[in-house]
Every structure is written in structure tokens, then in C-alpha cells.
Amino acid sequence: MIATTIGASFDGLLPMPVRVEVCASKGLPTFDIVGMGQVEVKEGKQRICAALAASGIVLKNKKITVNLAPADVRKSGVYLDVPIALTVMKLMGVAADVDVENILSFGELSLDGSIRPVKGAFAIVEQLHQEISVLIAPSAHADVQSYFPDLTVIYVDHLHQLLAYLQNPKAYASPSMPKKAESNFANSIDFSSVRGHHQAKRMLTVAAAGKHHVMLAGPPGVGKTMLAKAFPSIMPNMDQQALREVKTIYSASGLEEHLLGLQPPLRSPHHHATLPGMIGGGTLFRAGDFTLAHQGILFMDEFPEFRRDIIEALREPLEEGVVQVRRAKGLYQYPARFMLLAAMNLCPCGNLGDPTAECACSQTDIMRYRKKLSRPIMDRIDVSLILPKMPWSKVWTPSETQTSSYIQNIVVKAREQQQRRWGKNKTNAMASIDQLKEKAMIHPQSLTYIQEIVDTKHYSVRSMVKVLRVARTIADLQLHPTVEKRHIVEALQYRMKEEL
Secondary structure: OEEEEEEEEEEOOEEEEEEEEEEEEEOOOEEEEEOOEOHHHHOHHHHHHHHHHHOOOOOOOEEEEEEEEOOOOOEOOOOOHHHHHHHHHHHOOOOOOOOOOOEEEOOEEOOOOEEEOOOOHHHHHHHHHHHOOEEEEOHHHHHHHHHOOOOEEEEOOEHHHHHHHHHOHHHOOOOOOOOOOOOOOOOOOOHHHOOOOHHHHHHHHHHHHHOOOEEEEOOOOOOHHHHHHHHHHHOOOOOHHHHHHHHHHHHHOOOHHHOOOOOOOEEOOOOOOOHHHHHOEOOOOEOOHHHHOOOOEEEEOOHHHOOHHHHHOOHHHHHHOEEEEEEOOEEEEEEOOOEEEEEEOOOOOOOOOOOOOOOOOOHHHHHHHHOOOOHHHHHOOOEEEEOOOOOHHHHHOOOOOOOHHHHHHHHHHHHHHHHHHHOOOOOHHHOOHHHHHHHOOEOHHHHHHHHHHHHHHOOOHHHHHHHHHHHHHHHHHOOOOOEOHHHHHHHHHOOOOOOO
């Protein structure tokens, strides 16, 4: 006799369905698991047998064989404890009236029969919910049901409760679990708290509206990091599609508690980070900061101090919104559509650009420092600005009245303009040159001015396309239908300066 059900495991960040097949026959009592289960899966038989015994189900005189299909793919983690126990209970005759074949379940079993939560629950259900009729999960994952209202979810925290459900599904009542409170903007500084820097705030408003990549430069202490910390507070909230994408990534990585409601994620890696830490890697694959910043912001402070291979690895995410990782089993592609917010000093000692301090760097030191940032990388940055040192009088006497909420409302209206033009979840930063030509409504006078700039400044084609994208965003912030010359002029002010 054979019983089957649905379990899950992970291949990198991707949840995969596992068909759990259990056969019980008479013979010497053995419990074998086949199908390329890793150590934690094979050790599960000890947990499962002890948990079943603690729940009153003894497997005496039974030869049990568990097959995990597909058998040619490795399975890792403790996700399969509950589905294996479920199929064994079915074979023991305690679930005669319940069809477990299309039930998805997961959870780690304790020796006393209690069921612990596992990481990746949301990612598993998001990937497999269309293939199942019922979900059985620990009550710690109760927040999952709000995203899948049409799915029947049964919560169990002990094999006794699972047994009660299998014996009488209609009478079973899941244990109650209070809904987790979601926070929002918990770690953000309000823009009104940032003294001065009106041009930088304007540039960041443009960047937030069009999802443009940003570079902030200047001496230490001028406010680059403070502006970066305030930046998330003016970003529009994620819509449901973006939220599900981000929640899936963080769920698979075991980092759901790091999410702040609908606020886009902010990742701030240290400049000593390794390449696998940024793009993802490890024996048991872990998402890197490029992927964890998907639909959010990647803040790279001390940008030139990052390793050269990390900086160059930004090329594909900045252009395509994905990161590709070559591993022994093949090529894996993960989402990485983030906004880059980079900050840097103008020289190794940091004093260049500070009128009150003397730079101790030689010209050779400065050139070597800036050569860490290649031309292709700098071309991919849409807007940049060198921040001046603020006079103490402006720092001590606040004059800023625009709050983050006020700026965010302006940004949201500009995003709505872009979605009407390009489609859902599309922004000006994603527009191709053909799309700009067809739908951006660039005034003929602006095109003539752009031609003059190309002839005199010798900008690359990529640079000028980015100027047009930024100009279109500036026009959207003003709710202006066409891109005028003044919008081009402002966009050119944000191009990378020669000092960088």
C-alpha cells in the first residue's frame, strides 16, 4: 500500500514541489528515506519515529520506505518532516476519510510531537498554491493566509492536532494566532530633519519619482549618509505585486522580520563585503544584497572602497534588473531591480572639496582612487551631485518645511503619470530609446538642444538616453505633458561632473 502527499524543498531561492511517497509493508522494522535527501532530511526519520510514538502511533513490524520525487534532485532542510509523518499516519489508517494526495504541508518535528515553524513558508505557498487544495502548516505562519484567501489552511502545532484533523476534518478548529503588527518607516529620517541641501533633496525627489540611480559625493560629514537614510521615507509604498516578490525573496532567505510593511527594502552592505555576499552564493545558497534590495534601495556608502569585482558586478543589475549566478548545477537568475544610491568622498583622505581642511592626497592618489569606478559604471548612474559643506548657521537654524509625506505625495503623482504612459510597475528609468521616441513627447526644441550637447560635450548614447529619462521624470513631477528645454537643462545638471 502506498500513500502520497506534497512537500517542498528549495533549489537555491526557488521553492520546488516534492512528491512524498510512502510504502509500508510487513517485515523487519526499518525506516528508509530515498530520493537524494541531504543529511537533515535523512536524520528526519529519527525525529519522525519519536514524534509518532509520542502521539500514540507505534510503527512495529512495519517496513517503511519513503521516496522523495523527483529522485534526481537534492532535497535539503527540515520541511519534509510533517509530510512524511502525514503519509505514514495515512498508511496507519488514522486518516481514512481524508485525501492527502493534494495537501501541501511543511514543518519541523520535535521528539515530543510538537511542530516547529520553518523559514521560507510564504515563498513555498506563493510558488505552489495553484497546485494544492489544502495547506497544513504551524500556526506561527498564520499571516500567510491573508495573501491566499481562497486557500484552505489548517494550522497544527502538534501531531495530536494533525491526528484530530485527519480523524474529523469538519470538526477541527485551528489554534488561534494573533496577527503580527506591521511597522512602516521605522528606520527612516524625515526629510524635514535634513538641514539645507535643497538641490540634493530636489535631485533625490527626481530619483524617487523615476527610480533613477544616484551618486552623492562630497567631504565627510556633509550629510550624504543622512540623506540616504531619509530617502526611503519619500519612496512610494510597494504595490501588492512588488510586495509579494520582495516577501518571497525574504521568506526564502529567512529574513521576513527585516521587512517594514509596505516600505521598499533598504540594504546597506559594508564596503568590505565579499562578492558572494553581494550577488549571492554559498554551499547552501543565500541571497546577496543585490537580490535582497529588489524593488528597493541598495545604499553603497564609500562606493570606491568596494572591491572592483563587486562594483563591476553592478552592470547587469543596473541595466537588466537581474543577477546571474553560475553554480555547479547550472546558471541561476534572480531578480535584482533596485535603485542604486552610492556615496563617496572626492579623494582618499576625504578633505578635497572641504574649504576648511587641506587635502593631503597627491594627484596620483586621487586619480587611482577615482579609477576604481569605470566609465561603464559611471554611465549607468543617472543623477549625481557634489554636496557642499553647510554653514553652521543653516545647520543650527532649520528652514526646511517640506516633510517626507509631502514629498512622497508628489512622487506618487509622478509615478501615476509614468504608469499611464508605460504600463503597470514601469517607470521612466526602464524606458528604451524607441519608447522615449514614441511616447515621451519630447519637444522639437529639446531635441535640437540635445543635438547641440552631443556635438559639443561628446556624451555617450547611454548618457543622453539617461538625460532624456531624467528630463521626462522632471516633467512628470510638474505634471507637464511634454519635455521642454528647461527639463533637459535641469537633467544635465545632475550628470556626473568632471570632478568625479
